[in-house]
Amino acid sequence: MTSVPLTQADRLPADWRDLLALTKPRVMSLVVFTGLCGLLAAPGPVHPVLGFTAVLCIALGAGAAGALNQWYEADLDAKMKRTASRPLPAGRMSRQTALHFGVGLGVFSVILMDLAANHLAAAVLAISILFYVLVYTVWLKRRTAQNIVIGGAAGAFPPLIGWAAVTGDVTTLPILLFAIIFLWTPPHFWALSLFVRTDYANAGVPMLPVVAGIESTRRQILFYTLPMAAAAVAPWLLDLTGWVYGIVSVILSVIFFVLAVRVFANKASEPKAMGPEKRLFAFSIVYLFGLFAALVVDRWLI
Ligand code: HEM
Numbered sequence: 001m002t003s004v005p006l007t008q009a010d011r012l013p014a015d016w017r018d019l020l021a022l023t024k025p026r027v028m029s030l031v032v033f034t035g036l037c038g039l040l041a042a043p044g045p046v047h048p049v050l051g052f053t054a055v056l057c058i059a060l061g062a063g064a065a066g067a068l069n070q071w072y073e074a075d076l077d078a079k080m081k082r083t084a085s086r087p088l089p090a091g092r093m094s095r096q097t098a099l100h101f102g103v104g105l106g107v108f109s110v111i112l113m114d115l116a117a118n119h120l121a122a123a124v125l126a127i128s129i130l131f132y133v134l135v136y137t138v139w140l141k142r143r144t145a146q147n148i149v150i151g152g153a154a155g156a157f158p159p160l161i162g163w164a165a166v167t168g169d170v171t172t173l174p175i176l177l178f179a180i181i182f183l184w185t186p187p188h189f190w191a192l193s194l195f196v197r198t199d200y201a202n203a204g205v206p207m208l209p210v211v212a213g214i215e216s217t218r219r220q221i222l223f224y225t226l227p228m229a230a231a232a233v234a235p236w237l238l239d240l241t242g243w244v245y246g247i248v249s250v251i252l253s254v255i256f257f258v259l260a261v262r263v264f265a266n267k268a269s270e271p272k273a274m275g276p277e278k279r280l281f282a283f284s285i286v287y288l289f290g291l292f293a294a295l296v297v298d299r300w301l302i
């Protein structure tokens with residue numbers, strides 16, 4: 001028998017591991033990172049305890065949104081290979097437990113944000129949880145191929161929440177940070193959806209490759225890359241950041257664009273395991289991580 005190395009999560013008791021899985025920790029780690037960077041990029045002093053609590057609230061709120069998403073779509077998750085082993089479809093947890101956990105965590109995160117930071121940060125946190133659960137999961141996901149374009153806004157709020165937690169307001173830079181993630185989400189997700197599209201087709205979810213076909217999805221990925229790159233470079237062009245962010249945003253955006261062109265130029269009717277689509281998806285994560293890290297380096301170290 002081959003031994004698989006244990007991760008931190010594997011060492012948790014089974015019930016805890018499943019509660020953690022409900023929060024979609026891997027995806028949410030980047031969500032929380034963008035929230036942290038929004039907080040660190042904001043002008044003005046922030047008390048470390050307040051800063052830590054605000055980021056914790058973003059993490060708990062995002063986790064709550066993930067749990068409520070899984071509560072609502074346990075039937076769908078059961079039909080897809082990628083999601084069938086989640087706690088609910090695998091029958092390791094009751095839907096009621098997931099619902100209580102999600103609602104409890106969500107309400108707690110918003111109240112704590114309100115007490116530790118301010119009304120604005122708490123309100124935007126509440127809006128992003130509700131947006132992901134009600135607008136994306138309940139309303140759009142099963143109805144339209146534009147689900148990601150509109151519903152993706154939920155994942156774009158965290159930097160704005162981090163910023164608002166420090167300043168109590170929202171100015172041009174946090175709005176641009178929102179725009180970057182909003183425009184990044186379609187290429188991020190559609191690249192992935194190209195190689196898991198049969199899963200979505202079997203589950204009856206109208207994701208773009210299922211509805212519009214592979215060629216149209218490849219074209220739309222490239223199409224969204226252009227305004228995304230413009231939004232990414234805009235903070236530097238508008239003099240809201242320094243040269244470090246400027247250089248990093250230009251380099252990362254050029255690489256993103258080149259990878260998107262390769263996806264567009266790929267004529268293979270079946271996206272391959274290590275083809276241009278997979279490379280673009282993997283790079284989309286590096287891209288957002290690098291961009292937001294550069295923002296913080298620019299503000300604090302230069
Ligand atoms: C509606 C918007 C989005 C959709 C539909 C979406 C969908 C997905 C899916 C299906 C996966 C692959 C499997 C998984 O781990 O569940 C994934 C992976 C990932 N997504 Fe997204 N995503 C969205 C927005 C975001 C946002 C806003 C972020 C962060 C700011 C993000 C960060 C990530 C990361 C880090 C991974 C890799 C997780 C891993 O390594 O397993 N996603 N996304």
Ligand SMILES: CC(C)=CCC/C(C)=C/CC/C(C)=C/COP(=O)(O)OP(=O)(O)O
Pocket residue numbers: 024027031058061062065066069083125128129132141154155157158
């Ligand atoms: C602060 C706060 C509330 C942030 C919310 C963050 C957010 C909306 C992230 C979206 C990322 C995500 C988990 C997409 C999965 O889509 P899916 O549900 O279609 O994927 P699945 O098929 O894996 O379930």
